[in-house]
Amino acid sequence: GQNIDQPTEMTATEGAIVQINCTYQTSGFNGLFWYQQHAGEAPTFLSYNVLDGLEEKGRFSSFLSRSKGYSYLLLKELQMKDSASYLCVYPPHAGNNRKLIWGLGTSLAVNP
Amino acid sequence: DTEVTQTPKHLVMGMTNKKSLKCEQHMGHRAMYWYKQKAKKPPELMFVYSYEKLSINESVPSRFSPECPNSSLLNLHLHALQPEDSALYLCASSQEGFDSPLHFGNGTRLTVT
Numbered sequence: 004g005q006n007i008d009q010p011t012e013m014t015a016t017e018g019a020i021v022q023i024n025c026t027y028q029t030s031g032f033n034g035l036f037w038y039q040q041h042a043g044e045a046p047t048f049l050s051y052n053v054l055d056g057l058e059e060k061g062r063f064s065s066f067l068s069r070s071k072g073y074s075y076l077l078l079k080e081l082q083m084k085d086s087a088s089y090l091c092v093y094p095p096h097a098g099n100n101r102k103l104i105w106g107l108g109t110s111l112a113v114n115p
Numbered sequence: 116d117t118e119v120t121q122t123p124k125h126l127v128m129g130m131t132n133k134k135s136l137k138c139e140q141h142m143g144h145r146a147m148y149w150y151k152q153k154a155k156k157p158p159e160l161m162f163v164y165s166y167e168k169l170s171i172n173e174s175v176p177s178r179f180s181p182e183c184p185n186s187s188l189l190n191l192h193l194h195a196l197q198p199e200d201s202a203l204y205l206c207a208s209s210q211e212g213f214d215s216p217l218h219f220g221n222g223t224r225l226t227v228t
Binding site: 033034036038043044045046047048051053090094099100101102103105106107108110 | 146148155156157158160163165170171173203205213214216217218219220221222224
């Protein structure tokens with residue numbers, strides 16, 4: 004089957020580091036996306052990983068382990084504006100790869 | 116500023132009304148999408164156009180009718196909607212290829228009364 008698991012909610016403190024995990028099950032692999040979505044707004048693209056390892060983009064980094072079916076999004080130096088939902092997403096290998104498989108999202112609350 | 120523009124931002128319509136949602140992008144993307152999103156849920160795919168042809172229809176009720184007049188425009192025509200159709204409707208575009216991220220518009224918040 005195809006599914007994604009990520010925690011429903013997380014809480015962290017301003018200035019801290021938080022890691023949002025995502026595990027997935029898929030036959031074949033076409034890479035994995037992370038999107039950020041603030042309440043009432045559209046999702047915005049954060050990262051795409053297709054090879055194992057860590058990719059860093061400023062305060063945000065994304066990690067992938069294909070053998071473990073595991074990814075995480077690492078947010079450093081948290082700011083209040085990072086309070087949002089973080090969605091783990093992948094294009095399926097079988098069928099039409101435009102029918103993205105979306106996780107339910109992790110709602111992150113950053114407290115002062 | 117978003118590079119995908121959706122209008123209107125908010126729409127309230129009765130169950131007998133006919134209305135249209137509009138989406139425009141000028142990034143040269145050849146794939147365009149309509150998603151529906153309910154509160155605290157991920158976006159749910161409705162339609163995909165690829166090179167102006169409908170390539171995916173996720174068994175959406177016929178009261179939703181998509182149209183792609185040209186490579187930059189995407190419309191969603193609404194007729195005889197139900198209250199449960201109230202949601203955020205998101206348009207997105209992307210380049211070809213499964214590794215291309217989606218660029219979303221800010222959405223239309225639709226309320227059906």
